[in-house]
Each structure stands twice: as structure tokens, then as C-alpha cells.
Amino acid sequence: MRRLLILTLLAALISPAFGAEIVLVYPRTDSLGAVIEYDAALDSTFLLGRVLPPRGELVINGRTVALTSEGAFLAWLPIRRHPEPEEWLLRFQAVGGDSATLRFPYAFARTTKSVDTSAAPFSPRVVKIAATNAQICTVPAGSYFVFPELGCRMVATDHQSGFFTVRLGDGLQAAVDERWVAVEQDSQLPPAMLRDGYCRSPSGFSECVLALDRTVPWFAELVDAGTTLQVTLFDTKAALNRVRYELDDPLLSQITWTQQPEGVVLRLLGKRAFSHGYSIAYVNDSLRVLLRGASSTGRGLKGKTVVLDPGHGGSATGAVGPLGTKEKDVVLRLALLLEKELKRSGANVMLTRRSDDDLGLYERTDLARQAQADLLLSLHANALPDGENPLTRNGSATYYYQPHSRAAAEVIHCHLLKAAALRDDGLWYGNLALARPTECPAVLVEVAYLIYPPEERLLRSDDFLRKLAKGLARGVREYFEIP
Numbered sequence: 001m002r003r004l005l006i007l008t009l010l011a012a013l014i015s016p017a018f019g020a021e022i023v024l025v026y027p028r029t030d031s032l033g034a035v036i037e038y039d040a041a042l043d044s045t046f047l048l049g050r051v052l053p054p055r056g057e058l059v060i061n062g063r064t065v066a067l068t069s070e071g072a073f074l075a076w077l078p079i080r081r082h083p084e085p086e087e088w089l090l091r092f093q094a095v096g097g098d099s100a101t102l103r104f105p106y107a108f109a110r111t112t113k114s115v116d117t118s119a120a121p122f123s124p125r126v127v128k129i130a131a132t133n134a135q136i137c138t139v140p141a142g143s144y145f146v147f148p149e150l151g152c153r154m155v156a157t158d159h160q161s162g163f164f165t166v167r168l169g170d171g172l173q174a175a176v177d178e179r180w181v182a183v184e185q186d187s188q189l190p191p192a193m194l195r196d197g198y199c200r201s202p203s204g205f206s207e208c209v210l211a212l213d214r215t216v217p218w219f220a221e222l223v224d225a226g227t228t229l230q231v232t233l234f235d236t237k238a239a240l241n242r243v244r245y246e247l248d249d250p251l252l253s254q255i256t257w258t259q260q261p262e263g264v265v266l267r268l269l270g271k272r273a274f275s276h277g278y279s280i281a282y283v284n285d286s287l288r289v290l291l292r293g294a295s296s297t298g299r300g301l302k303g304k305t306v307v308l309d310p311g312h313g314g315s316a317t318g319a320v321g322p323l324g325t326k327e328k329d330v331v332l333r334l335a336l337l338l339e340k341e342l343k344r345s346g347a348n349v350m351l352t353r354r355s356d357d358d359l360g361l362y363e364r365t366d367l368a369r370q371a372q373a374d375l376l377l378s379l380h381a382n383a384l385p386d387g388e389n390p391l392t393r394n395g396s397a398t399y400y401y402q403p404h405s406r407a408a409a410e411v412i413h414c415h416l417l418k419a420a421a422l423r424d425d426g427l428w429y430g431n432l433a434l435a436r437p438t439e440c441p442a443v444l445v446e447v448a449y450l451i452y453p454p455e456e457r458l459l460r461s462d463d464f465l466r467k468l469a470k471g472l473a474r475g476v477r478e479y480f481e482i483p
């Protein structure tokens with residue numbers, strides 16, 4: 001046993017000294033015999049990985065590809081089509097004479113849509129949301145715009161290609177994935193009724209509670225420079241005649257409503273902007289809206305709760321760089337450094353994960369919600385889909401979704417750009433789960449491109465991560481100084 005171990009160790013030590021090796025990181029070819037499929041419209045794409053030893057000449061499909069001093073490569077190449085062989089052929093000639101070859105075929109995805117002509121006509125049925133974090137989109141593969149609660153019911157008028165067409169109110173249709181609903185026997189669903197309620201202001205919030213006889217899909221939006229929260233309750237009729245107010249509510253001025261064909265449109269008018277978010281939930285046969293203005297702890301980062309979310313983790317590696325650097329590891333290191341910086345300024349800091357754990361997207365946003373975070377910041381390192389050129393698109397980017405997150409996104413992006421000193425890859429509106437929470441400002445940063453060799457090299461250095469942590473901390477501090 002021991003002799004075998006020594007022999008194995010010797011073999012492991014000796015074998016890399018001989019021969020040359022190509023390690024292809026992307027496209028992934030680890031499942032044996034799997035053929036990579038490209039979108040038929042693509043004419044070029046990228047391959048990345050590394051060679052061992054790190055010096056020599058790498059040629060892919062007849063083109064010489066640049067190697068970094070660590071042996072990393074990122075190639076942007078035309079995709080060959082029939083009658084040429086549809087394959088990647090990588091040849092590496094190491095300094096010293098050894099060589100390695102790697103070849104694998106690829107194919108183009110079929111774009112012909114199957115049309116199901118045998119399906120019986122669909123008769124309208126009530127469907128009930130049977131999953132948490134379900135999403136309703138404008139049309140199949142359109143934008144998500146309604147996030148219905150568990151138990152929310154709607155009338156489905158059609159079923160095709162895995163989606164139900166649902167009626168949100170008179171004249172407004174949307175689509176919901178069949179995986180998220182249970183079909184009921186009923187075909188009729190009377191409109192929900194919205195009735196009387198009250199407003200009050202427990203510490204730090206304004207709360208508005210209105211009786212509603214069932215949970216309905218709703219669409220909420222901050223308008224009038226963030227001073228009004230407009231909530232459309234679909235398929236709802238108003239029987240709302242009395243609302244009790246509390247004197248001295250610091251945030252909420254009053255509620256108005258109109259009856260529209262698609263439902264009731266509620267307007268919660270603020271005395272100032274609802275700058276720190278809101279939440280809407282169906283609780284005890286009522287619609288409950290919580291509104292947050294500036295935090296009760298006043299200006300400055302001291303006493304604020306910041307939730308940092310290192311992206312991915314566990315079996316979800318995230319992006320992988322040519323040298324094998326994993327996004328999940330880089331962003332965790334960055335989160336721990338940023339935590340120190342923020343704590344030094346008196347913030348309460350929580351991390352969604354502190355080790356290499358598997359964690360769902362909504363477990364992360366739930367944690368921020370439970371912590372009553374003043375800010376949620378999700379940390380990532382970027383990659384691109386097939387067909388986009390990482391040699392020309394790289395650098396730092398920042399994403400937000402809710403209007404009340406815009407100010408935080410802007411100031412954090414400015415400081416990220418200064419600290420990283422890379423290309424500005426943009427400040428983006430993005431419909432991402434980690435940018436979507438309504439309860440607090442939520443921002444997602446892609447600090448650099450892990451698939452781009454010069455940026456992978458930076459992300460492997462603790463100096464660079466410390467610089468990023470300091471820059472992001474400056475951004476967070478400045479955000480909490482905004483009056």
C-alpha cells in the first residue's frame with residue numbers, strides 16, 4: 001500500500017515534466033462524446049484555457065493564438081462550416097519539443113420550431129401559483145413583470161409550448177410557465193374585492209393594510225421621482241370606502257385609488273421619496289404594504305446593515321478563467337475583504353455565504369429581507385455567452401433593477417471604475433434576481449472579466465482584490481451620505 005502510494009506520488013511528480021498538455025476551460029468538453037452546439041446565426045466565438053508547459057506555440061484551426069506568461073489563452077475565432085470540418089483542432093508545440101493535440105467536433109442548433117397540431121383546443125381553467133418565486137412574463141420568453149405569491153389564482157385561456165396564457169384583467173394577457181402552477185377544476189374566477197383598511201407608522205416604516213379577499217397578481221412601480229408607489233391589483237374591484245390614518249406619519253401622506261379595466265390602481269403618496277424600498281405581501285386576508293424612507297439611524301454607514309452576497313458557490317462554480325480560477329472563490333475572497341472595510345466604518349455586515357456553499361438565488365434575497373438590510377450588494381466576476389468577443393468587451397459593470405436602487409448603483413459603479421481602473425463595461429438596468437428585491441436598494445457588480453486573461457491575472461492577486469474592496473467600500477459609504 002505504502003509502496004503503491006510512493007509510486008503514485010513519483011508518477012504524479014514526474015509526468016508533468018514530460019510531454020505537453022492543453023487544458024481547455026471553455027467550451028466545456030468534459031462529458032465524453034458530447035458535441036458542442038452553436039446558435040446557427042453565430043460566425044465567430046471564443047475558446048479559452050491554458051497550456052503546460054506555459055511556453056510554446058498554440059495553433060487553433062490554423063491560426064496562432066497568443067499565450068500569456070502563465071500559458072493562458074483566449075482566442076476569438078471564426079466558426080467553420082461545412083464543407084470544412086466542423087471541429088476545433090488545437091495543436092500545441094511546447095518549447096523543448098513536446099507537443100499536444102486536441103480536437104472535438106461541434107454542430108449547429110436546429111432552429112426549426114415544432115408545431116403541435118394534435119393538441120385539443122384548451123378550455124379556460126383557473127390556475128393557482130404552486131411555487132414560491134414564480135414569475136409571470138409579458139409573453140413566453142418576454143420580460144418578467146409580475147412576481148405572484150404562492151396561492152395566487154388566475155384564469156388561463158390557452159396552453160402552448162409549456163406556457164399558460166393567463167388573463168390578468170380585462171384586456172390584459174400574460175404568460176406563466178406551466179411548472180409553476182396547478183390547474184384547478186373551476187373555469188370561472190370572480191374578481192377579488194378590495195375593502196377598507198388603515199395606515200400606521202411603526203418605528204422606521206409606514207404600513208398600509210387593506211382587506212382583500214384573495215391574493216391577486218400585482219404590479220408595483222415607484223413613480224413621481226420615487227414619492228409615489230403605484231400598485232396595480234389585477235382582476236380586482238374596489239369596495240374601498242374608509243381608510244384610517246395615523247397623525248404624524250413621517251412618510252406616508254395618503255392613499256388614492258382608481259378603478260381601471262384591468263383592476264384597481266392604488267397610489268400611495270409619500271411626504272418624501274420612498275428611497276429605501278418597500279414590500280408588498282398578502283397577509284391574513286389583507287394586502288400589506290410597508291414603505292421605507294431614509295433609515296432611522298440617519299445619514300452615514302454607522303449602524304446600517306449591509307448584506308454582501310458572494311455569487312455562486314458549491315457546485316455552482318460561476319465563470320472560470322483560462323488558468324482555472326473560479327468565480328465562486330474570487331468573489332468570496334472579495335466579500336471577506338469588503339466586510340472588513342465596511343465594519344471599520346461601523347456597518348453591520350452579513351454575508352450570504354462564508355464558505356464554499358451551494359445557495360439558491362432566492363435564499364440570498366430572503367436572507368437580505370430577514371436581516372432588514374439597508375443595502376444588498378451581490379459580487380460577481382464576468383463571462384460572456386458564445387458569440388460575444390471578450391477581447392473587445394471586458395472591464396467592470398454594475399446592475400440595478402428597481403428605481404430606488406439607481407442612486408446606490410451609480411455611486412458604487414463610479415468607485416468600482418476608479419478602483420479597478422479597467423474598461424467601463426456599463427451601468428445597466430438588468431432584470432436579475434439579486435437586483436430585484438424591493439425591500440432595500442440592491443446592486444450587483446461584475447468587478448472584472450474572469451475569462452479575459454489580463455483581468456483573470458488581476459483577480460488572482462490579493463492586492464487587486466484589496467483595491468476593489470476599498471473602492472466598493474468608498475462607494476457604499478458615499479451612498480449612505482446622500483441626504
Ligand SMILES: [Zn+2]
Binds near residue numbers: 311312319327379
Ligand atoms: Zn456570476
